[in-house]
Amino acid sequence: MRAELDSRPGSSAKPNEDWAAATNRIAVVLDGLTAPGGLGTGCMHGVPWFVERMGSALVANLADDDLDMRSALAASIDATARIHVSTCDLGNPGTPSATVLALRERGESLDWLVLADSTLLLDCTEGIKAISDDRVAQVNQAQHEAAISSDTDTEEHEKNVSLLVEAQRLVRNTPGGYWVAGTNPEAAAEALSGSMSKVLVKRAALLSDGAARLQEFDVASWRSIMDTLESSGPRGLISAVRDVEDSDPKGRRWPRYKKSDDATAVYLSFG
Template sequence: MVVLDGLSAPRDLPMGCVHGTPWFVREVGTRLLAAAEAAAVPLDDALASVIREVNDLHRGTCALDGGAVPATTVTMLRESGEQLDYLVLSDSVLLLDGPDGCTVLTDKRVDDVAGDQLAAALALPGGTAEQAALVSILVTAQREVRNRPGGYWVASTEPEAARHAITGSVPRSSVHRAALLTDGATRLVDTFGELTWPELLDVLQGDGPAALIERTRRTEAGDPVGERWPRFKCSDDATAVCRTFATV
């Protein structure tokens, strides 16, 4: 399973790629599914290889030597015999739930950069021109440290980013259910505090992703400008995938 979440880019900032973020996410996602089929290939190797392949598609048409290029988070879970392999790059979330509890895997290093710009943007009502201007300042500062030591890492044009992902393997028997979620689908837990992670999994398992996202939209609609829960968008793109595993 693979879930990607393309990074939004303010329209007033330059973009060195003529293809756009949706194209980039589609190319990376499609190629990752194929590259990860071979159980012998580590997931970070698969991701690094795919980034190189997509870089080749840009050549001759796009400027890849700056920070103004498409980027995406990556979350992967692969069943390999009696084990599960995983990879998490940037701030999407992987949940692994089993007899020993729920493990939450995510990479929040982006929140550790440009802190002053982040706080300034979140202090203003969402959707306003004033906030949009500060978001552009924030994204500009984040681009300066994207995929660099001391900054944060995301899938873009630097294959080395794959080496900074959270990776590992666990026995399949230790996981009863798992979920891959973009940050727009985790808000009921990490932004609004309405659910715990196990409760979010209960909603996914019992009612499905559409029900989780519908509930998220209702809560968002009650605070459209982020007065109670500061954020950059009333609603964010939300994707959730849930998988259950048979127990012996």
Template structure:
């Protein structure tokens, strides 16, 4: 199988808060969640995503994916005990893991990452919609204002506080933070290995190419990844963002987002 990866920061001068690892056996994509408030942690979101991702990638291959994530969250927390890990905004990340075994392709999704699986029965789109379903009133209010305006900044702060109240809560959504119990809330499953032709994993910044931009559909994403690679997908995302910097055509929280795409296929 051919394995290719692209991960672009939203701004070349700012650390990338996405993190990716990809091999013929294992793919891991993390998207650190934007911090708009104090976090109680001196390390930052980029450090958290990279530290958690490395712990996931180093886990024994025979361990169940939920246990892999739970153990990685616990080990990452142990790396910075001097920080206030009980802070409501302690650094967090969405997680997507795809593992290729002899007979099955396993997946775990926690948060709004997207796993595309091209099977003999057609493409399957696997994602976790609980993030998008949280704080919907605050999200709609923020979408009314152009990016960069004082009104937008104030609305995004209100949205962040509403999201934090629902983060890792039974009535809200789940992401990796400091409590390993969140791993039990992940979306997991497996598909027969002989029925899987191609797999792609996208952070939400790369998935913008489909929603909201509509420049490709999901089969088109797989085909472009196969023909021209992940960098081309992210390049198209950046081109679309550049045509709407204020977010008036496609309402969103920021002009550009960190964008990561991984492709595994022939």
């Protein structure tokens, strides 16, 4: 397995809340959930701190082939919570949390896990599989519509995004809501996970939603995104995303929460 990765913040004004790592047989991408200014989190550390610790713990736990993917994630959520349980209020509904993508080569198999709405692409003999859990899009739809109804650079937009996040927090990591990796290890049981024979997979990609926008905007198919990754690498894909976003800075053609989101791509090739 060969890996290439790139991760870029959505703007130079804020730190990157995505995190990625790749070894010769493990790849992980986390997309930390942004807390709008004014909404507390109960955590003195912040989202970049959180995703780095969670991601590092996950890479370490995935190194143990006897741990299945969900068990490795549950152990990582638990270990990360323990680091700040004595300094931070982990019961705060805005406590730092993240979407998770993970892939592991284990002997002749590839194990994978997807929690929440980042996307795993597997280019298999029968075509490209795009795996993502979009439960977050099934809840709070009125707040979502309000949040994308105004230009991205307005105060009204900022207020509506904040109201959306407030509403999301009420259903985050609850039955009937949607699940992310925060402080509750039970979230790992909600992740999509599977295993397949390595010989069936030619290429794979792990994309945070900020790097998957060409497909979301209907500008590119998953196959053409995979081809861009192969020819230009994660750096080339993210540059293409930024070019498209720059052509619609206020989010009128492609309504969205932010002009540009943190974007992360890991490209993997096999054989």
